[in-house]
Amino acid sequence: MVEGTSDDHFLSGLVGRVLRDIGLSAQGADFDVAEPVCLVRCGERPFTSFARQVSDMRPLPSLVFLHFDTAGSLERESDHAFVPMTRAWASHDLPEKTIRLLPLAPVREMExxxxxxxxxxxxxxxxxxxxxxxxxxxxxxxxxxxxxxxxxxxxxxxxxxxxxxxxxxxxxxxxFPVLAERIRLDQLGRVPSFARWRADTVAALHELGFLR
Known part of the structure; x- marks a missing residue:
């Protein structure tokens, strides 16, 4: 889930590229990357709505990312976004062994x-x-x-x-769509918040058994 439509235009393409790059660069990788499904935050209870939408998907996705901007403080913004998201997530009994919820949190803004x-x-x-x-x-x-x-x-x-x-x-x-296709991932890897998100994603793929 992203915060706005402009975030969708950049992040949906970038997430797919990064997942494919992980699959190509990691030893023992054996998975296909479907086109990412991007939902824009909306409504009075966006986290509950998002958890319900994910729980209704068939098949269930293996990785789910919650995008939020950190405005320079990951801990503070996590309290406002990721913590309530995990509460809503838990209430829908999504299977932890086959699906992971991860934060996708650029410093300041996606830009x-x-x-x-x-x-x-x-x-x-x-x-x-x-x-x-x-x-x-x-x-x-x-x-x-x-x-x-x-x-x-x-x-x-x-x-x-x-x-x-x-x-x-x-x-x-x-x-944004073309930048998402062309931006060099090695350059993005120098940005700490991106490197952290990619590392968390790799760890989750190991936990789910997609990477060995």
């Missing part, structure tokens, strides 16, 4: 992950964004230090190519 591969960002921007008037450009090599990654990415992609026409009218979220 910090989208900024991790500057070569790809520069390609879409049509310039070196580090030399442009981009918000907090001096921190762009350390994306988790950005106070507002959404603003930084929007500045980088919305208007800065120097070209006239359509590129200037596009918002950052228009680029």
């Amino acid at each position: 910090s992950w989208a900024l991790a591969d500057l070569d790809e960002v520069n390609r879409f921007a049509g310039r070196d964004v580090r030399r442009s008037k981009v918000f907090e450009r001096e921190l762009i090599n350390e994306v988790e230090r950005l106070s507002d990654p959404k603003k930084t990415l929007d500045d980088a992609l919305r208007s800065g190519s120097g070209r006239r026409g359509r590129r200037q009218r596009m918002a950052a979220e228009d680029f």
Whole structure:
């Protein structure tokens, strides 16, 4: 479950890529990756609704991710999102031996992950964004230090190519699906929150018996 539709546009493609990459790079891997099903948080009781939707799926998924932004404090935001999610999850008696619920928690915002591969960002921007008037450009090599990654990415992609026409009218979220396909996973691996999520995912796949 993601927080909004723009998160869906980036994370659904990225999650599938990462799972396939784990399958290809881990010894003894023997599993197929289905197209991720992405649900957007909504309603007054989103965690209960999400747990019910998952419990109704056939077949049940093996991995389920709850996306939330940490705003710099994983512990605090976990109390607001992942803790109530686990309570709702427990109330639906989902089988722990065959399904795992994991947090997917970028620092600040998902856009910090989208900024991790500057070569790809520069390609879409049509310039070196580090030399442009981009918000907090001096921190762009350390994306988790950005106070507002959404603003930084929007500045980088919305208007800065120097070209006239359509590129200037596009918002950052228009680029999310393609960024999710092209961003280099080794560059993302340098971002601590992404590395933690990937490590948790690998551990869960071992526990479920998909990796040996």
